[in-house]
Amino acid sequence: MPRPKADFDDLRPLAFREPDEVLDADRMYTIYEVARLLQGVETDAELDVETENVLLDWAIPWMLKYADEFVFAEPENDAEPGHYGLATEE
Known part of the structure; x- marks a missing residue:
């Protein structure tokens, strides 16, 4: 059920980190590992x-x-x- 904005004390803009801030260029990750890294959780x-x-x-x-x-x-x-990884020029 939708709630009024006034119900929330802290409204922030939705900001996405850049992929190279999250992933190593020389690694490949499953979607589950990417999801964890985005939230600062260990991949395992x-x-x-x-x-x-x-x-x-x-x-x-x-x-x-x-x-x-x-x-x-x-x-x-x-x-x-x-597996997903950063596209890099080789």
Whole structure:
């Protein structure tokens, strides 16, 4: 249910960090790892499903916003996620 803005004490602008501020140029990450890094969580942290879903809710639009700055590697098999990294000139 929508709430009035007056219900909130702290309203801030939505700001996205640049991909090179979050990811290492020489690494490839799963969407789950990207989601964790965006929130300052270790990539191997154990998270419950609900928390993981919230992190993904933030990561997916961020990756879409910066899609031109990413490369993608196919998963090794159907049970694995793909990997994403920064697009760099080689």
